[in-house]
Amino acid sequence: MTTLSMAQALNAALRDALREDDRVLVFGEDVGPLGGVFRVTDGLTKEFGEQRCFDTPLAEAGIVGLAVGLAMGGFRPVIEMQFDAFAYPAFEQIASHVAKLRNRTRGRLSLPMVIRIPYAGGIGGVEHHCDSSEAYYAHTPGLKVVTPATADDAYWLLRDAIADPDPVVFMEPKRLYWSKGETSAGDRRAAGFGRAAVLREGRDATLVAYGPTVPVALEAAEAAARDGRDLEVVDLRTIVPFDDATVVASVRKTGRCVVIQEAQGFAGVGAEIAARVQERCFHSLAAPVLRVTGFDIPYPPPILEHSHLPDADRVLDAVDRLQFDDEPDLLHLAGEAS
């Protein structure tokens, strides 16, 4: 066990993968000598040479398309999109090829590749640098979508992603890059893709979160505990495949659920979670599944991002509305706002 920041854990995962498998290639914009704008690829070109970790010309469809061709040719590309919104130029390549190549070829071609995307906000970034774009990928059949919330998960989920026979969109919550945690690199861990983690057990309600909102959920649970409310916190870890079993077991136990996501709410992953939970736990639910999300607005300028981002207070407000007191209060949702 060593203590690493999430960025360092990711770096270690790339390093170990490059070392263990010659077919692994790392490329993208500024991932070479610079080591990436977040230093996730720091030192890799130096250690493995320009053939294994290299800078590409500045074109995201090009990066993804090159990876498709290399994967068809037997390599395992791990590519970086520099920021969330800068993966959009590659959207056609991702949606029409990365997600579909196995399917189009009736399984004859598999596409083991990882698209790393630093995403979401909370770091004072200017426009186009803070999008939460996970729902676009999660809605696209053929993509696995993964997002770690701890350094240890960052390491292992990235290793699993690289080892996976299918394409993985690996979403890295930017604001957690510098948060440190114990990492078991080397010492193989159990949970792989499709397994959520119960980070905190509780009886009164379940908070479901992923990526950047996991620490928010934990903070809310701490605060609630001080008020005598016992919240369970589930970290999805992988959005696709989705771990129904863990989420359903938790909500059936607690009878209440708040889903927390940083992205704008409409038709986001949180909507899916809420829909699934009420489908599967209807008779256990004492209150509607509530969602705490970013607003349905373009990501705001830095001076206003704190008003946009779901924080522990907003989560606790939602928990308060879970009708613990037999006084339904859906007014703010159901009525026309002034």
Next chain:
Amino acid sequence: MTTLSMAQALNAALRDALREDDRVLVFGEDVGPLGGVFRVTDGLTKEFGEQRCFDTPLAEAGIVGLAVGLAMGGFRPVIEMQFDAFAYPAFEQIASHVAKLRNRTRGRLSLPMVIRIPYAGGIGGVEHHCDSSEAYYAHTPGLKVVTPATADDAYWLLRDAIADPDPVVFMEPKRLYWSKGETSAGDRRAAGFGRAAVLREGRDATLVAYGPTVPVALEAAEAAARDGRDLEVVDLRTIVPFDDATVVASVRKTGRCVVIQEAQGFAGVGAEIAARVQERCFHSLAAPVLRVTGFDIPYPPPILEHSHLPDADRVLDAVDRLQFDDEPDLLHLAGEAS
């Protein structure tokens, strides 16, 4: 009142808009002399000349970006993406510029433009020609997302879209292009954006549908009526803005709800509807809100599309699971499938 196919109604809407407002421009791939691959722009170049309706070079980001510049310069572009999946190359332009320009400029620039996208399947189209891509746009703040299910709505919603001060993604269900209906063109109709339509009243359960699944919902409701079950059918018409009032009123009345969408289910618009309905109608619901959707697979080849597409039988199966009989049957959802 005249009887038109949906394609003809759209053509009439474009023609009337071009006639009434010099700022309206129509362009895209093959929309000129050919009249579009679905003939929606038939005859427009002939009537209005190459300056008003024209073919562009083959590049979708180019089409959208050109429209952005023209709209900034005072025009009202109505552009066509030839097929759903061929709008993906323009995704960055749509998500980072079309959706955000008003916001980025603090309201100083508005972007009145319409992106027409023939979408969804059911017409035996080969791969990449049948995607249901509405959720990508609906999840993107700053875009209005509209999808007609009748010829009359096609006419009026397109007129409204062109008149709207904000960008509208106008999704045209391909398989309804040839379905005919009475059209009140000229004779101004009431309901505009953000108003769903109750196409059929019923007491026992609400079917919520939009675009290509509206006829499926109506067919299911007919069939159910023969079995003595009285279903209400709500056609969203606009996905964004969403008409909570109509949907909520219906479900509070019926106490049961099935959402029907053709797109793959995960994190789709149907998830949003289910999440909203249970948030707002929790105490009226006698059963979970169920979803009937396409499977979470890339759009299948024509020979298999009938197995993928939600049909009236699949809808009726879901209605049957709405626990009318006090015997909850969530097994197929909750358990591990074999």
Next chain:
Amino acid sequence: MSVDVLLPSPVPVRFVAEDGTAVQPPTGYQVPAEERLLEGFRRMVVGRRFDRQATALTKQGRLAVYPSSRGQEACQIAGVLALREDDWLFPTYRDSVALVSRGLDPVEVLTLLRGGWHCGYDPVATRVAPQCTPLATQTIHAVGMADALRRKGEDGVVMAFIGDGGTSEGDFHEALNYAAVLGAPVVFFVQNNKYAISVPLAKQSAAPALAYKGIGYGIRSEQVDGNDLVAVLSVLDAAVEHARTGGGPFLVEAHTYRMDPHTNADDATRYRDRQEVERWEAADPLARLETYLRERGVLTADAVDAAHEAAEKFAAQVRQDLNADPEADPFELFEHVFAEATPQLREQRALLASELED
């Protein structure tokens, strides 16, 4: 690199005039061996017959859609003849004739177009990527594959087919640039058939010729008369050789013409007149090659007959093989999304199973 060496010939390279007589080609290009030209002729005959058969099958409802390449046979066949078996080919939807000529099973080639499971052939076994519909996207994959071959120490070359319209897409630009920067052994082969569905070249590009795009990436380029098999093959031979021997990518533009509508579903009378099409009949690549080879005494009347006979047999076989409906197991829907189906896909499979039981 010197600028001049990157520019294409100012007029398309040509070895054979429209009337079949030989003309002086630019220096630096060789006449391909007679045996290859004869082989090219035979394949063009079969290719055209196959194409006609496929169009006929759409009328009988046996194919959902077919984009004909009639008139483009010199390009389709030369592209295949220029490649070795271990080279890769990245085709578009319009390149079925090339695929059939490469030896792929016609039924497998036509699987996509008859509504069967997307790509019907095995891309790895055939070294042919799936026929690509989203325009220009395959050109970047071709670069990646070329880079993969180079990395593995193979001396294979990748040829990416693309149409004139496709060159307007951003992906084509990115592919050219990546290929040049990586020095990847890839040949970009533009079949400029003058139309992108209904959009004529003049609305597609204002370039003196599409081949002039090469220099902006530092890529050598050439333009060639695409209805002259001798010239196309000669130029592609040079391009492939350039790529194979470490010279990096090469861009070839072949000037040709789509004689038929975009697909059987298209109505070409809406956007071009009969006279234009007739003008191009005179430039027919097959008649031209036949005259050329016969006048040089290389091709006999018997050999021509034999070629047509072979073509008829081929077409008859295709007709017969496509007589059966494509089969399809609905549960296969869930098989190829991931290597292993997710729990959600297993549930959805179970739902479909319950429906099918009813």
Next chain:
Amino acid sequence: MSVDVLLPSPVPVRFVAEDGTAVQPPTGYQVPAEERLLEGFRRMVVGRRFDRQATALTKQGRLAVYPSSRGQEACQIAGVLALREDDWLFPTYRDSVALVSRGLDPVEVLTLLRGGWHCGYDPVATRVAPQCTPLATQTIHAVGMADALRRKGEDGVVMAFIGDGGTSEGDFHEALNYAAVLGAPVVFFVQNNKYAISVPLAKQSAAPALAYKGIGYGIRSEQVDGNDLVAVLSVLDAAVEHARTGGGPFLVEAHTYRMDPHTNADDATRYRDRQEVERWEAADPLARLETYLRERGVLTADAVDAAHEAAEKFAAQVRQDLNADPEADPFELFEHVFAEATPQLREQRALLASELED
């Protein structure tokens, strides 16, 4: 169009050598009027001072981030001088100096970079599009705006700024092609400062020069010494005139150098060495112009002093104006999504209101 006329000069156009002496420019280019060169000098002095001030403000936490254009002043200022007030400019994040030089309020220009509301100025009033971060995307908007001007019968021109890295994006390709096919009055101005963050030009492109991209679209193009204001202005004058008089688009590549790191947050020592930067110090555009103008007796020592004084005043004002924190009303979050907020946005506004009441 003849091919030769589309090709750029084989070496960058230059009027003034690095040591400030005049050299013979290629035929066809005029030395701009002295008054404009003097104006250019004054603006470069102010621009550089502003740039230095902005970088300093990042250290004081007054700006979140600042991408310096030190070393690129000849490009930034010539770009602005070549335009009329009613022309449009489509800048990138690196072009703050150009915007300030065009007369925009520095506080408004820096709004984005200090974390305030995205674009701080009024694009319509200033005829300057929002500074664009997603690379190359603005070049297509510029084409649309140019087409809009043409349609309205105005004789305005649009200038789109872009970096060397940005030229690799597909959107740049599509913009060039659309401009050429539409004959739109737009000048594409590439500031080739040799780096895209850490990626040097050699990894970005294998072209003999980026200006060679023009011919592939049928666009006239030129390359110019980007650290020679006289040359940049002369070439841009010609390009703007070409576009304004109906000649269609024009592509100009200016060879320059980014003296500072990509932004204050970047560590340039990771990817380039001090010697390289020092070599470029010798090519400094401001010193060069000063020598040139002084040796020709156009610029006096007093005028130089006056320019620096004006620059200090300007910088002091910027410093002062940025002393206050940007203001922000959280409810504005919901104002600019649509012209009229949807019911959902009104609900979300109410939720925020209830939170702020707590």
